[in-house]
Amino acid sequence: MGAISLRAVEKTYGHGAKAVKVIHGVGAEIADGEFIVIVGPSGCGKSTLLRMVAGLEEISGGEIAIGGRVVNQLEPAERDIAMVFQNYALYPHMTVYDNMAYGLKIAKRSKDEIEQRVQKAAKILELGGLLQRTPRQLSGGQRQRVAMGRAIVRQPQVFLFDEPLSNLDAKLRAQTRLEIQKLHRELGVTSLFVTHDQVEAMTLAQRMIVMNAGRIEQIGTPEQVYGRPASTFVAGFIGSPPMNLLQGQAEGASFRIGNASLPLPAAAPRGGPLLLGLRPEHAGLGRDGEGWPLQVEMIEMLGAERLVYGRLGDAAFTLRIDGTLPAPRIGDTVRLQVPASQLHWFDVGSGRRVGAEGAAA
């Protein structure tokens, strides 16, 4: 039904010598009913990709299929999709009811059917009392719900969300996130959700697509993306504070950063120059004399946890420890214990993951 196939999708702006390629052959298969989050920094092409699925941008190369039907040449209205925009794009002069009913009116549905669908969507989204208001009289969160209502009444195969939460305040955002999750569980409609916010991505996604500079860096479940980042970009983008990336030389069972040599709990997948990745929470404080020496430079108390910034040889390193543990003193050297399973290895040149564990899909 609502499966989406992206096949070598490309987007180029301009012609000839001035042509700028912003999407470089993106491919992905999205199953019916899946909730997919496309995440990446601004300018990575995630919104462009979404707009190509919506039909608002022309597809310069490759193919997009929705529900097994290639939609390259179809108008947005013919693609059986609905989109929620970042600034909601509600028609300012229409009431909430008319905003939701507009698409159905154009599709020449009967009055009864429109009424029934709008009332149903209003009930799901708790908009019942607001149907006769205009968007101007609504709060940001209510407008956001109306925008979703407008999508729901169309009963499309695919929902497209273009950063729909970024205009809401933090509290409302968390609440709406839960509502969107609930909605997806109830309706089971394939959803493509674009965001630059990794928390949104991690919490909402069944699978996420991490994009950078017009290419897909990794596709996978939040656990896979967080647990086995496919590249240094993903490692640095997902997780806050980001994964520590240490550049050095792997020599058997030790890793050399400048003059310092760190013992490895398990051998590196290969010798020579490598990037070693380690998440701040995966190193623990060890006993004196054992493990990696971290010279503490700064400490931040966040309540439940404490961030310890320091140096490991020449390299900066961030450590996250439980807030109830006694804080190390600034200037002290603490010992880090590193579990073998939490070490990530990346190629220095390409930034891609190396080693057996890199085969995360």
Add this chain to the structure above:
Amino acid sequence: MVENRPLATTLSHLVLVLGVIIVAFPVYVTFVASTHTAEEIVRNVPMPLVPGSNIVESYKLALLGGQTAYGSTIPPVAPMMVVSLVSALVIAIGKIAISLLSAFAVVYFRFPGRSLVFWMIFVTLMLPVEVRILPTYKIVSDLGMLNTYAGLTVPLIASATATFLFRQFFLTVPDELVEAARIDGAGPMRFFKDVLLPLSRTSIAALFVIQFIYGWNQYLWPLLVTTSEDMYPVVMGIKRMISGGDAATEWNAVMATAMLAMIPPALVVLLMQKQFVKGLVDTEK
């Protein structure tokens, strides 16, 4: 103002009152003159400044025409008012319709020479009717449109100002609205009708006021293209009533006509004022 400075307040009121007097006094004189007989106006120098008792007769004479005390014939103003009203309405509505459509095309459609077209429209801003009046006259006369409503209105309908204004307004309409409408399945004309038109309502009202007055006050152009009396607009009628040379001018009828000619534009302003101000105050975006 939050400040409380009596002197400044008095001064600003003084200036305002003075301004009102300067603007309103001629209108008042016109009104007073229209309430006297022609004889009273000419005989008393200076003219009396209190209303006389001839008001009904003056306006009847102006509206319906007829013989004057001096024996000259005054043409009725009522049909001229109709001509003026029809032309002003056609000009205002035609201008708005054409400008809306051309601005819509220029802003929302990508066609070859789009910016060329826009700049051509823009350049005509520099060519008011008076500059191109002879070639326009030639065309209108060749098309046999002299002494017709078409001749009176069509050449004045194309408006670069209004097109430009609507273009600027359309540019402020967020792109997402267009895209939302596309996803809802609204074609271009549907979008125009259902979204753009309601959003431009207040600008349309403002332009209607301006263009109606523009159409109503046309003088030079009707002077050229009309030669038969039944196609004269009222503004021309006033001028024609002021006879030069030896013939006596029926000043009371002239002034009554002037007052009558003032009423429709004043009414339009008064009736549309609310919309007009609303257009300036709240931004519906």
